[in-house]
Amino acid sequence: METPGRTKAEAPRRWHGQSVRRQVEVEYSDGRVAQEELRFVVVHASQLAQQQTQTYAAAQVKEAEAVADHLRCGQARWCACLPDAEAAIAEYAGQGAGHRGRRPRPWRYHAVRYRIVADTRRPRRPRRGRPAKTDPPPLESGYRLVVEVEALANAEEDNGWTVLATTVSGESGADAEILQAYQDQNTTVEPGFRWIKNPAAIAPVWLEKPERIAALAMLTVVGLLVYSVIQRQVRLSLRTHAQQLPGNKGMTAIPTAAVVLTLFSQVALVQLWIDEHEVMQIAGVQPHHLLICDALGLDHAWYEAPAAHKIDQFSQSP
DSSP states (O other): OEEOOSSSSSOOEEEEEEEEEEEEEEEOTTSOEEEEEEEEEEEEEHHHHHHHHHHHHHHHHHHHHHHHHHHHHHHTOEESSHHHHHHHHHHHTTBOOOSTTOOOOBOSSEEEEEEEEEEEEOOOOSSSSOOOTTSOOOOEEEEEEEEEEEEOOOOGGGSSEEEEEEOOOTTTOOHHHHHHHHHTTTSSSGGGHHHHTSHHHHOSOOOOSHHHHHHHHHHHHHHHHHHHHHHHHHHHHHHHHTOOEEETTEEESSOOHHHHHHHGGGOEEEEEEETTEEEEEEESOOHHHHHHHHHHTOOGGGGSOOOOEEOOTTSOOO
16 A cells, blocks of 8 residues: 655655454453454554654664763762672663652663673872872772663664554455555544543543443543544634634644644633623634634634623622
8 A cells, every 4th residue: 555745755655564363352241251353454654664763763862861871870889899789780770760759760772781890999088188108099999880881773674563453354344445444533533542541641540430430431432522523623614615723833724623722722701890890801812713613613602702781789799
């Protein structure tokens, strides 16, 4: 499968792969467990491989700075005896220092090895004053750590792979059709799971009963459906009328729902009281806000200031 690049300078996007069938354990809603056959479509994407290679290289450069700091600290450490040096190696165990109180994490893009060498150094004098010229320079025996760092190579053949699981048989849909159907999920809840996988998005879940957890999951999916409908309707309206909205990097005709909702963060309701009259004013409304209202079928009256009215002397103002 091949499609042209987004620009003339971009290389064509290519996908290739094959499907395999495997027996897996499936649990049904009634609690029944059975062995069922699933079809797995294994796909390699050239663009995804390029993105993963660039991401790996950037992450390796960033980690190299932390490894350099770790190397300086490790080689500057002095151990009085061999057990202390061995304990220092066990303490590091190929891990960097924890950041802001977090646990140390193993290095992902570098191989760090340690070895112990015997060494001597001049200790600090226990008392003040200049030593006599006839006194030999004091020396202290101990051990140092030698840290060796090697950048891990990223095998290009391991990048760009995606596995799609489906119950659709090969007779009902070819591999290319399964891949195309997966990529066409722009107006479903599927793209929303990219940010919801972040633990900070929905965790912690203060629920214990399975029914309540299922209800929360259902509400989350409904929210993602509304999120997708907003994005779909706005993009469809912009394409139909050849219009654009302010985006993260200038004007765009394909804004995400997050961009659409962020635009309305500038709109505010201002309430003023002048003598006995309450005045309400909508601030921050721009033409693109009304454009979004038209795309979603919302009444402009929601963002129009109501007429001022007199406050009764016996009424309670908020």
